[in-house]
Amino acid sequence: MKLQSGSEPGADALKYRLSLFLLLVVLWLGNSGLYSFLLLGFGLASVIFVIWVSHCLAVVDQESQPLHLARRLPKFFGWLIVKIIRSNIDVVRLIWLGNRAISPCSTRLPLGQKSDLGRVIYANAITLTPGTVAMDMDDDTVLVHALTREGIEDLQEGEMRRRVAELER
Amino acid sequence: MLTVVVIALLVVMVMALSRALLGPTIYDRILAVNVFGTKTVLLIAVVGFLFGRPDFLDIALVYALINFISVIGVLRYFEYSNDRHQGDNP
Amino acid sequence: MIALLLEGVSVLCLGTGIFLLVSGGVGLLRFPEVFSRMHAAGVTETLAASLILLGLMLLAGWGIVMFKLLLILLFILITSPTASHALAKSAVHGGLGVDPDRNETS
Numbered sequence: 398m399k400l401q402s403g404s405e406p407g408a409d410a411l412k413y414r415l416s417l418f419l420l421l422v423v424l425w426l427g428n429s430g431l432y433s434f435l436l437l438g439f440g441l442a443s444v445i446f447v448i449w450v451s452h453c454l455a456v457v458d459q460e461s462q463p464l465h466l467a468r469r470l471p472k473f474f475g476w477l478i479v480k481i482i483r484s485n486i487d488v489v490r491l492i493w494l495g496n497r498a499i500s501p502c503s504t505r506l507p508l509g510q511k512s513d514l515g516r517v518i519y520a521n522a523i524t525l526t527p528g529t530v531a532m533d534m535d536d537d538t539v540l541v542h543a544l545t546r547e548g549i550e551d552l553q554e555g556e557m558r559r560r561v562a563e564l565e566r
Numbered sequence: 567m568l569t570v571v572v573i574a575l576l577v578v579m580v581m582a583l584s585r586a587l588l589g590p591t592i593y594d595r596i597l598a599v600n601v602f603g604t605k606t607v608l609l610i611a612v613v614g615f616l617f618g619r620p621d622f623l624d625i626a627l628v629y630a631l632i633n634f635i636s637v638i639g640v641l642r643y644f645e646y647s648n649d650r651h652q653g654d655n656p
Numbered sequence: 657m658i659a660l661l662l663e664g665v666s667v668l669c670l671g672t673g674i675f676l677l678v679s680g681g682v683g684l685l686r687f688p689e690v691f692s693r694m695h696a697a698g699v700t701e702t703l704a705a706s707l708i709l710l711g712l713m714l715l716a717g718w719g720i721v722m723f724k725l726l727l728i729l730l731f732i733l734i735t736s737p738t739a740s741h742a743l744a745k746s747a748v749h750g751g752l753g754v755d756p757d758r759n760e761t762s
Contacts, residue, residue, distance in 0.1 A: 427723040428624070485703040488695055489676060492683035501692050524737035524744075527698035530691065532744040542744065544695045567667050571708060574674040578700065581681035585693070593690045593747040600739055601684060601697045604732060605677075608708055611728060615712055623724040630728060634735040638742055645746035 413457045414448060416464060421447055463514060466564055473564050477522055480557070484526040484548075491528075491544060503532065503542040504549055509558050515565040522557055568616045575609045592644055596637065603633030666714035673707035680704060690747055694740055701736040705729070 425440040426432075451457050463470075491498050510516045520531040520539055528548045533540040543549045552558075579602055586598035607630045614622025676699055683696025709729045716722050 424727075427720060427727070428627075430720045481702055485676065485699055488683070488699050489679045492679050492686065492696055492699070495686065496688055499687070499692060501689070503691075520741065521737045524698075524741050525702060525733070527695050527702060530694055530698070530744050531741055532691075532748050540748070542691045542694075544692060567670055571670050571674060571711075574677055578677045578681035581685055585684050591690055591747075593743060593750065594693065597690065597693055597697055597743055598684065600743070601680075601700060604701050604705060604736065607728065607732065608705060611709065611712060611725065615715060620716075620721045620724075623721065623728065627724065627728055627731070630731050630735070634731075634739060637739050641742045641746045645749050 410457070412464065413462045414452070416462050417448060417451065417457055418444060469564050473560055476560060477525070481526050484528045487548075488527040488544060499544050500546050501542065501544060502546060502549060503540060505538040505540050506552060506558075508534075508537050508539055509555075509562050510565065512565055515561055518564065519558060519561045522561065523552065568612055571612050572609065572616060575605050575612065579605050579609070596640060596644070599640075600633070600637045603629070603637070607633065662714050662717075666711045669707045669711035669714065673704050673711060676700065676704035676707065691744065694744060698736070698740060701732065701740075705732050705736075 421444040422440070425444060429436060429440065448457075508516055508519065510519055516534065516539075520534060523529050523531040523539070523541060528544045529552060530542045531539050532542050541549065541552060543552070582598045582602040582605065586595045586602065589595040589598060607626045610622050610626040610629060614620055614626070680696050680698075680700030683699065684693050687693045687696055706729060709725050709732075713722050713725045716725065
């Protein structure tokens, strides 16, 4: 993935810097709880310092601040939360059933994502749902370990992959 | 209720510690230490509520950061240090 | 009335969280090898932690405490898959058990 914002200081770069600024300000105000003039000044100074440092590191871009996904993220997160709850129940059931109930296995699954960001979201979603862990990745496959055969089959159906692909469309 | 949560957290932490002591491989131990650390974060938060001192949440937040960084650091150290597979480095 | 309801929901969240925590701990002790244990640890790190922090949030009510709890929750949810993935990856590179070419299901 190319870093874009360092080279072209256009309106896009400004947008990402502004969103980073807002994020840091909310973080400071939420964590400090003391609103005297001096401390707010310190807050502003450190926010500006952090923005300057991240500008020098060229990390303020589409990858660290996926603003273009913001509209579609809530729907994905809603689906992911339901999925996490369901797979948690499955895994807890398997824990109490004991070793006979599980059939650990691993396989390689194809990745359908265009960007690195999409792959990271997909792999993180796999790992975040208990019962499946993304173990290794190369350019177009991901090595997945699952607690049961059903977990793998569920992923092979590809609903999660489709949803992540929809997200980055 | 909060007392029960604290007791349950302590029990789970003992379980994680015994897995860390038993664990046949180094990765079992690191996993157990990671679980122990996450439970410590929760414990600090709940104890803060139990004693009526919400300032503890700041400590919990910092502990979560340190726990993550330390686990990643230890893993970086062990990832390619297995003697049998020295040739596997990509 | 509302306060009572909130307290009831919070106790429910904390109780479910306790059950999930203990289940995860039992799984950590009970499962046969490191990757299965990772799934058990995942239970305590996603839903159990969320439910307990949610219960505390309901007790705290609106305000700075709730914001901090939310921050802790977000942080745990972001870092725990990263840590599990790093652990799994280094276990695979360390030559543990799993053969990538075994391909049992396909």
